[in-house]
Amino acid sequence: MAQNSAPDSTPVINTRAGDKSAGTPKITEDDEFEVTSPTNLTFRQSNSGAVPPGTALFGGSAFTEGGSQTGGSLFSRSPFQDPEGEEDEQEGELAPLPGLSAEQGLPTNYALGRRTSVSAESLNPTEAGSDSWSPPHHPKTEEQVSRLKSAVSSNFLFSHLDDDQSMTVLNALVEKPIPAKDIKVISQGDAGDYFYIVEKGNFDVYIHPSGAVQPGPDGLGNKVASIGPGGSFGELALMYNAPRAATVISTEPKSTLWALDRITFRRILMDSAFQRRRMYEAFLEEVPLLSSLKPYERSKIADALDTIKYTANSTIIHEGDPGDAFYLLESGEAEATKNGVSGPVKNYRRGDYFGELALLDDKPRQASITTKTDVKVARLGRDGFKRLLGPVEGMMRGAEYELDSKRSPVSKAA
Amino acid sequence: MVFSKINGNLHHREKQLVESLRHSPRSSNPFLITERQDEKQLCISSRSLHVNDFALVKTLGTGTFARVWLARLKDQKDKDKVYALKILRKADVIKLKQVEHVRNERKALAAVVDHPFITTLIASFSDEKCLYMLLDYCPGGEIFTYLRRQRRFSEEVSTFYAAEITMTIEFLHDVHGVAYRDLKPENILLDADGHLKLVDFGFAKQVDNRETYTLCGTPEYLAPEVIQNSGHGLAVDWWALGILIYEFLIGQPPFWDQNPMRIYEQIIEGRLRFPPNMPAAAQNIVSLLCKTNPTERLGHISGGSTRVKSHPFFQDVIWDDLFYRRVKGPIIPRLSHPADTGNFEEYPDPPDLRNTNIYTEDLKKKYEPLFSDF
Numbered sequence: 001m002a003q004n005s006a007p008d009s010t011p012v013i014n015t016r017a018g019d020k021s022a023g024t025p026k027i028t029e030d031d032e033f034e035v036t037s038p039t040n041l042t043f044r045q046s047n048s049g050a051v052p053p054g055t056a057l058f059g060g061s062a063f064t065e066g067g068s069q070t071g072g073s074l075f076s077r078s079p080f081q082d083p084e085g086e087e088d089e090q091e092g093e094l095a096p097l098p099g100l101s102a103e104q105g106l107p108t109n110y111a112l113g114r115r116t117s118v119s120a121e122s123l124n125p126t127e128a129g130s131d132s133w134s135p136p137h138h139p140k141t142e143e144q145v146s147r148l149k150s151a152v153s154s155n156f157l158f159s160h161l162d163d164d165q166s167m168t169v170l171n172a173l174v175e176k177p178i179p180a181k182d183i184k185v186i187s188q189g190d191a192g193d194y195f196y197i198v199e200k201g202n203f204d205v206y207i208h209p210s211g212a213v214q215p216g217p218d219g220l221g222n223k224v225a226s227i228g229p230g231g232s233f234g235e236l237a238l239m240y241n242a243p244r245a246a247t248v249i250s251t252e253p254k255s256t257l258w259a260l261d262r263i264t265f266r267r268i269l270m271d272s273a274f275q276r277r278r279m280y281e282a283f284l285e286e287v288p289l290l291s292s293l294k295p296y297e298r299s300k301i302a303d304a305l306d307t308i309k310y311t312a313n314s315t316i317i318h319e320g321d322p323g324d325a326f327y328l329l330e331s332g333e334a335e336a337t338k339n340g341v342s343g344p345v346k347n348y349r350r351g352d353y354f355g356e357l358a359l360l361d362d363k364p365r366q367a368s369i370t371t372k373t374d375v376k377v378a379r380l381g382r383d384g385f386k387r388l389l390g391p392v393e394g395m396m397r398g399a400e401y402e403l404d405s406k407r408s409p410v411s412k413a414a
Numbered sequence: 415m416v417f418s419k420i421n422g423n424l425h426h427r428e429k430q431l432v433e434s435l436r437h438s439p440r441s442s443n444p445f446l447i448t449e450r451q452d453e454k455q456l457c458i459s460s461r462s463l464h465v466n467d468f469a470l471v472k473t474l475g476t477g478t479f480a481r482v483w484l485a486r487l488k489d490q491k492d493k494d495k496v497y498a499l500k501i502l503r504k505a506d507v508i509k510l511k512q513v514e515h516v517r518n519e520r521k522a523l524a525a526v527v528d529h530p531f532i533t534t535l536i537a538s539f540s541d542e543k544c545l546y547m548l549l550d551y552c553p554g555g556e557i558f559t560y561l562r563r564q565r566r567f568s569e570e571v572s573t574f575y576a577a578e579i580t581m582t583i584e585f586l587h588d589v590h591g592v593a594y595r596d597l598k599p600e601n602i603l604l605d606a607d608g609h610l611k612l613v614d615f616g617f618a619k620q621v622d623n624r625e626t627y628t629l630c631g632t633p634e635y636l637a638p639e640v641i642q643n644s645g646h647g648l649a650v651d652w653w654a655l656g657i658l659i660y661e662f663l664i665g666q667p668p669f670w671d672q673n674p675m676r677i678y679e680q681i682i683e684g685r686l687r688f689p690p691n692m693p694a695a696a697q698n699i700v701s702l703l704c705k706t707n708p709t710e711r712l713g714h715i716s717g718g719s720t721r722v723k724s725h726p727f728f729q730d731v732i733w734d735d736l737f738y739r740r741v742k743g744p745i746i747p748r749l750s751h752p753a754d755t756g757n758f759e760e761y762p763d764p765p766d767l768r769n770t771n772i773y774t775e776d777l778k779k780k781y782e783p784l785f786s787d788f
Contacts, residue, residue, distance in 0.1 A: 109672075110665075110666040110670055111672070112562050112666075114558060114600050115598060115600060115632050115633065115634060116477075116632070117477075117596055117616070117617065117630065117631065117632050118629070118630065118631065118632065118633060119511075119512065119515065119617065119628070119629065119630035119631075120628060120629040120630070121628070122511065122514040122628045123627045123628050124627070125627065156678070156679045156683075157642075157678075160642060160682065235675055236674060236675055239629060239641070239674075239675075239678070240629055266627075266629070266643050269642065269643035269644065270627045270643050270645070273627075273643065273644040273645045274625075274627075274645065277625070277645065296622075296623035299623060299624075300623075300709065303708065303709050304707075304709035384709065386716070387709075387710065387716060388709055388715055388716055389716055390716040390717070
C-alpha cells in the first residue's frame, strides 16, 4: 500500500533498484548508485566534466522510497520468482522489453521499483484586489537581465513562460554573494528550496555514492563537474522539495549567485495563470452569445483561449474570409472597417470581442479588423469550442441571439 | 479525545459498529450511507476508538509520515476479521507540510464511501500524537506487484483494469467533483475476487469545476499543467489514466528518465512513442488521454467519461457486469485465509521514534484544530 510521502530529508538513492534486486537482495552500494543516480546521464555526456554554460545541472533529486529503506523489497511470497513461470526474470537482470529499443527512444533501463509520490507546498491564489502577496522585485541592470535570460533559456521551466511571467521571474531572482572559497552552497541529501544561476565565479560539484554528505575528509564524494558563469543548478527545487543530489561548493574567494526559491517561482506562475483565467471569464460573461452557458462552461472556454499578439497595423480578420474563430481583445486597440465604407465602423478596446458568430457557422466575415496599436487577443476556434462543449447551437439553449450590426459588424449574418 | 474520559457505552457501540461492517462484503453499513452527511461524518469520526483496541499484526505499507498496519480488534475471536489501519504522526504531517492533504484525504474518503472499486473508510480517530484511519483490508496486494511480476499485462487484462479505473474516475469526478491526483499501479489493490480497489486518497481533493494549483502526484504520472503550475483540475486523472494504460500494456510508463527533470521535460513536450506491436485502439486512447492541452483531452472534452467508455479500446467491456461484479477479475490472488498478507511486501519494523519530530505544545496549539475532523 503506497503512502504519499513528500520526499524525506533522508536521502535513499538506492531504492529504484528495489524490485530489480528482489530475490537477490544483496546488492552493493555501487550497484545501487549506478542504477539510480538521477545525474548519471548528465554527467556521462560531459566528457571532461565541464558543463557548458546554460546547462542546468541536476535538479537535486534522489528518489526516495519512503520507508523501504533497505532497497531490496523482500516479498514474503517472492513474486519475482514465481514458480509458475517467468523464468527469464529470475536472474534479477531484466532483459530489454520486446518491441522496445533505443531507436524508438524508449529507455531500456527502466527502473522498476515502487515510485514515491511527491508534493509541493499547498498554494492558493491571491484573489484579485487583495494585495497580500506581490512577487519580490530585485533591480538588475539590463546586461544582467539579458545574461540571466540566456542562462535559463534552455530550461523548459522558463522557456514556456510568456514575456510578463518571464520578466516577473527574472526580477524575483535575488543576488547571493558567496564571500569565500569552500562554501557549500547546497549539500547532497539536504532539503532543496532554491534554484541557482552562477553570475561570477566557479563552483565544483561533488556526489557521494551514499546519497548524502558524510563526515570526514572524503565526505563530499567524487568531483563530477564544475559550473561557471551562466551555468545553473538545483532546478528540481523549483518543483518540490527533494533531497539535493549533489554538493556544490565555491572555488574562489569571491563569487556571486542568483537565487530563486520554489514558493516564489510557483506563486508567480500560479497568480498570473489565476488572474488570466478570471479576466477571460469576466470578458466572456459579457458576450451575449455565451450568456446562456453555465459558469463552469465559460471557465472551460477560458482555459481553451489561445493568446495571440499582433503588432500595430496588422489585420486580424479579413472581410470576406470564412469565419472560424472568435476573438477577445485583451490589450491594445483595434478597429473594424468595411469595403465601400469610409472610416472605421467600430472601435475595439480591452474587453471587447468580435467574430463570435463564427462559433455558429463559417459565413464570410462582414468586416476587417485591423490593429491600431500592439494588440493581444485571446482566440477561440469553432472546432475548439465544439470539441470542448459540443455543438454550439445546442449550447445556446434556445436563447435568441440578437444580431446587432452596430455591436458586431464582423459577424453579422449575410 | 482523551481515552479515559470516554463513555464506555459509546466505546462498546462503536466497536460493534466496526465489527458489524465486516459481515458484508461491501461497505453497506446503513449508518454510513443513509444518514445525512453531517451525521455520517459524526458517526465515523470516532471519539471513543483507541489504537489500544487493536492488535497491530503486520505492516502493509509505509510512507514518510504514515504506516499502514494489518490490524485486528483485540477482543475479536474470529482471526479472519481484519482491517487496514493507517497511522499518521501529527508532527511528521506538519513537518512535511501535508496537513491540508491529510485533511483532504479524510474528507474525500468519507464522501466517496460505498463505491465497489474504492477502499472503504470505516472510522477515523486520533490521539495525542497520531491520526488513524481504519480501512477495509484488501488482501490481494498491489496491482503494481502483479504488473512487475508479469512484466506486461495482456490487452484483455489491461482493458479490464482500465475499465474499472475509468468507472472509478467517472464516479469521483461526476458524483463528487473529486480529483484523485495520484493514479499509479502502486495505489491500486486487488480484492479477493480480482476486482480493483483504489487506495491512498492523500492527494484527492474536491475541486468541482475549479482549478487548483498545488503540485502533487508521482513524477512519471504528472500532467503537464501540474508541472507548469498553470492550474489543474479533474483532467489530470484522465491524463494519468493514459499513462496507466500505457504502463499496463508496455511494462513501463511512456515518459521516463533517470533524472526527474528530464521526465518533466518529456511530459511538457508530450511526444508519445508507441512500440509497433501495441494495439491500435490502445495507442489511440492513450494519445487522446495524454493530450498536452487539457482542453483537448478525452474525458475532459464534450461527452466526458461517456466518450472514454465508448472508445473502441473498451468495445468488449460490459460495464454493468464489472460494476455489479458479475464477473471475476482476470487475476485471482492466492489467499490461504482472509487475513493472509502474503501478497504484500515485507517491511522493516518501525524505526525508533524517540528522536524524531516531536508534536510540541506550540505545534499543538497551532495545528490541533485542523485535525479535529479525525
